[in-house]
Amino acid sequence: MKRGIVIGKFYPPHKGHKYLIDTACLEVDKLTVIVCDKKGQKIPGTLRAKWLKEMSPKANVIVVDDCLPEDDSQAWAKYTLEILGYVPDLVFTSEDYGGHYAKFMGASHKLVDKKRRTVNISATKIRENPLEYWDYLEPCVRAYFAKRICVVGAESTGTTTMAKMLAEHYKTVWVPEFGRTYWEEKMNSSKASGWESQEFVHIAQEQNKLEDKLARECNKILICDTDSFATTLWHERYVGFVSPEVDRLNADRRCDLYFLTDTDIPFTQDGTRDGEHIRHLMHKRFEEELRKRGKQYILLSGTHELRLKKAVEACDKILNEMEVL
Numbered sequence: 001m002k003r004g005i006v007i008g009k010f011y012p013p014h015k016g017h018k019y020l021i022d023t024a025c026l027e028v029d030k031l032t033v034i035v036c037d038k039k040g041q042k043i044p045g046t047l048r049a050k051w052l053k054e055m056s057p058k059a060n061v062i063v064v065d066d067c068l069p070e071d072d073s074q075a076w077a078k079y080t081l082e083i084l085g086y087v088p089d090l091v092f093t094s095e096d097y098g099g100h101y102a103k104f105m106g107a108s109h110k111l112v113d114k115k116r117r118t119v120n121i122s123a124t125k126i127r128e129n130p131l132e133y134w135d136y137l138e139p140c141v142r143a144y145f146a147k148r149i150c151v152v153g154a155e156s157t158g159t160t161t162m163a164k165m166l167a168e169h170y171k172t173v174w175v176p177e178f179g180r181t182y183w184e185e186k187m188n189s190s191k192a193s194g195w196e197s198q199e200f201v202h203i204a205q206e207q208n209k210l211e212d213k214l215a216r217e218c219n220k221i222l223i224c225d226t227d228s229f230a231t232t233l234w235h236e237r238y239v240g241f242v243s244p245e246v247d248r249l250n251a252d253r254r255c256d257l258y259f260l261t262d263t264d265i266p267f268t269q270d271g272t273r274d275g276e277h278i279r280h281l282m283h284k285r286f287e288e289e290l291r292k293r294g295k296q297y298i299l300l301s302g303t304h305e306l307r308l309k310k311a312v313e314a315c316d317k318i319l320n321e322m323e324v325l
Helices: 015-027 043-056 073-084 099-104 121-130 129-137 139-145 157-169 179-186 197-215 228-239 243-253 274-294 304-320
Strands: 003-008 031-038 059-065 090-093 106-109 145-153 221-225 255-259 298-301
Touching: 003 015, 003 073, 015 031, 015 043, 015 059, 015 090, 031 043, 031 073, 043 059, 043 139, 059 073, 073 099, 073 243, 090 099, 090 145, 099 106, 099 243, 121 129, 129 139, 145 228, 145 304, 157 221, 157 255, 157 304, 179 197, 197 221, 197 228, 221 304, 228 274, 255 274, 255 304, 298 304
Parallel strands: 003 031, 003 090, 031 059, 090 106, 145 221, 145 255, 255 298
Antiparallel strands: none
16 A cells, blocks of 8 residues: 655645645545644634635645644654554655655655646745645635625615625625525415524524525625524524524634614514514614624615725725734
């Protein structure tokens, strides 16, 4: 059996890394990819390893502590042998250090695309501005860097209209409101009944899944028509209290900016909505909770056109912010 290794920070993984790993996989029976993780790095090594495993399923991916000087090839060779428990046959790199590193292990070195002619990118460039090098990222990594914008608000305040308009403006995808679909199916069911907490848990879970799925498909910015944070308030509205279980499903979610749609447009009753009086109460609750939880938000008022102009200005600012890892 021919065994090989690829080692690096993969901070973050990109298509150049995928090319290196996939090339190595074709030349050995077993490939181990070693992810070096150092304390203080924004993206955990375990997450980078998860991405790499998805990008190159045939590779065995492990995470090790990045505890040695980068330029000490002999020390890294010794450390690697201790981790592996055997001498690899081949070491695949795109850097000159690979020759010395392999030699100290008693392995052969295969240099792959050193001049970046196949994939002209480096992790250093991506760390300086991930969105600028969007095309060099795999879908799983794109989902991490995508800017997430969420439109929330009371019933009949134009949340869906705004989500669609923003998505069209940025030529990206938008995340529909799963709870709306669920509610419509529930109403049409012969077994329709009052709301239960577990239903909102299900709605929050499915909303999160849908958001994460579409984040892989977006064009740098993902527009969400509600999220699991909003689900906590709808649970409160229909069940009577804030559910800790639903709340937990939103605790670790990331949203770069919320837009709260105002109640200054005409209320439209489509047969499923509570009514005008509830609309104002829910709007107030959204404002209270957004402030209480320290979420960044902007109130959108006026016509749809005025709202869109204000929203685009805010989104452009977020997209143009430099995000250095």
